[in-house]
Amino acid sequence: MATMTIHPEGWKPAKGYANGMVAEGRVLFVGGQIGWTAEQVFEAHDFIGQMRQALGNIAEVVRAAGGEVTDIVRLTWYVTDKTEYLAHQKDIGAAYRDVMGYHFPAMTMVVVSALVEDAAKLEIEATAVLERFPSD
Known part of the structure; x- marks a missing residue:
């Protein structure tokens, strides 16, 4: 799915996020994901571990719908x-990537x-724009 990042002229660079995204396709709304496994068990009790799991859960839902993480337009x-959160910025960036x-x-x-x-410790919801349905 082709997306385009929107960055108004003259604005300081956005670091780690986009100010806006444009996309065309089928919209997938991913409900809030927390840091537990598919069995609804918290294996991680720290912020970074739960963040990694929540993002992984979002990626799984997007893939189940026929997309990839690059189809996500909003978190x-x-x-x-x-x-x-502020105390662990470096670790958060590494886990995110x-x-x-x-x-x-x-x-x-x-x-x-x-x-x-x-x-x-956190919950993350997502919006993705997909090119097709999973069965297409």
Whole structure:
């Protein structure tokens, strides 16, 4: 799927995200994914481990729909601890690239007081634009 990153002229470069994305195709909305496995078990209890798992879960859903992570045009992150997030920027970048490569869609980060699953440190939802249905 061809996407185009939008960056208004004269704006400072966006680092690790895009200000906007343009895409054409079938839209896949991925519900919020947390850092548990397909069996709904938290194997990681740290922020980085849960982030890696949540992104991996998103990648699995996108692939199940016939897409790839490069088809993701938007991520919305809900984190429960801003200080923990900011303290691990280098590790977060490395873990992100392990799952998503150097694909940086439009992103929003929101700090929340809690998530429904008490053990969850973050939840991430995604929007992807796919070229076709999985059976095509």
